[in-house]
Amino acid sequence: MIPVNSVLQVGSFPEVMQAEINRSLKTVQLINPHEPAPAGSYEAILTRSNTPIPESLLRQIPNLKVIACCGVGYDNLPLDYLKAHRIQASTTPGVLNDAVCELGIGLLFALLRRLPAADLFARSGEWQAQAFPITTTLAGKTVGIVGLGRIGQDLAKRLEAFGVTIAYTGPSAKQSSYAFYKSAVALAEVADVLILTCPGGPETERMIDANVLNALGPKGYLVNIARGSVIDESALISALQQNRIAGAALDVFENEPQLNSAFIPLHNVVLSPHIGSATRETRQAMTRLAIDNLEAFFNHRPLLTPIH
Ligand code: NAP
Numbered sequence: 001m002i003p004v005n006s007v008l009q010v011g012s013f014p015e016v017m018q019a020e021i022n023r024s025l026k027t028v029q030l031i032n033p034h035e036p037a038p039a040g041s042y043e044a045i046l047t048r049s050n051t052p053i054p055e056s057l058l059r060q061i062p063n064l065k066v067i068a069c070c071g072v073g074y075d076n077l078p079l080d081y082l083k084a085h086r087i088q089a090s091t092t093p094g095v096l097n098d099a100v101c102e103l104g105i106g107l108l109f110a111l112l113r114r115l116p117a118a119d120l121f122a123r124s125g126e127w128q129a130q131a132f133p134i135t136t137t138l139a140g141k142t143v144g145i146v147g148l149g150r151i152g153q154d155l156a157k158r159l160e161a162f163g164v165t166i167a168y169t170g171p172s173a174k175q176s177s178y179a180f181y182k183s184a185v186a187l188a189e190v191a192d193v194l195i196l197t198c199p200g201g202p203e204t205e206r207m208i209d210a211n212v213l214n215a216l217g218p219k220g221y222l223v224n225i226a227r228g229s230v231i232d233e234s235a236l237i238s239a240l241q242q243n244r245i246a247g248a249a250l251d252v253f254e255n256e257p258q259l260n261s262a263f264i265p266l267h268n269v270v271l272s273p274h275i276g277s278a279t280r281e282t283r284q285a286m287t288r289l290a291i292d293n294l295e296a297f298f299n300h301r302p303l304l305t306p307i308h
Contacts, residue, residue: 001298002025002291003298007042008037009045010030010053011030014283016287017048017283017284033051034057042063043063043297044065044067044068044294045067046067046291046294049069049072049074050071055078065088066087066297066303067087067089068293069092071286072150074307075199075200077307090305091305091307092290094305095289099276100197102279103225104195104197108193108195111247138162139164141192142164142165143193144168145169145178145195145197146184146195148197149197149198149199152197153176166179184208191220193223194212194216194220194221199226204226206229206231207231208230213245221246221248221249223248224248225276228250233253240268247268247270249269250272256273289305292304
């Protein structure tokens, strides 16, 4: 049983998530994490991975013992502060893999087959004047996965069915039949498509830079379903403007929800507004798992899916 008003809910939650929360617990809400915490004696925070949690907020909550975060990235949590104050934290790994993989594959085909442009072409009547330009097929290509973790592995399994060769990079080689490359540059040299599924944060910041993009080359495609911070966005924009890569499909951005306006006129980019996990089923499952973590905490059990 979670005590009433012992959980501070931080950030805005879509209706489907809020309904799931309201079924199980009564929280106090703080939409803007930079505003003062409402008075109360909170032991827990419930938030989403897209909400930056500033240390200044946590300092106002001396009884805080746990943060349950809906989402799998924890680059928006002040990890050093949590460690120093022995505050536990959980995320919602696994339950969003299906939705994120589906979006990754959707973006990949949208990019290779130019589906947004084809849709416009059919709607506008341009089809009556000429045929849509010929595009390229995925089968036979090499797909390089940057970060063969939970999402990366599930994505690789699904992609195998399309007749591609999978290769990957990461901090170390995994027990896997896929070819391992020590760096993103080395992977980009052999890949026709690079898909990013690694975490955000300082260790991967701007890892996909001009060198990686040049290695990917003018026939190479980039798909980012990880975090905007992983790409050097200005290097990507110049590579796209100068056709030094064939194209990019991006679900995540450096300054979301602000979009760099240089993306807008580009025809070799497909954009989506960070919707990797944004399906009803997935958002409900993420919320449920976050609440289950809170229930475990308030019942003096270990968190189900802690961040170590
Ligand atoms: P995960 O299981 O932790 O997998 C991350 C993988 O990235 C791990 O295999 C890790 O290697 C690898 N990695 C770590 N540092 C790396 C580096 N410098 N270069 C290359 N690979 C590196 O996490 P997940 O559940 O698959 O989620 C992955 C990421 O997807 C999340 O962190 C989040 O940012 C993103 N995501 C995006 C959306 C969206 O809406 N677009 C939704 C959910 C998640 P080790 O195994 O060796 O540690």
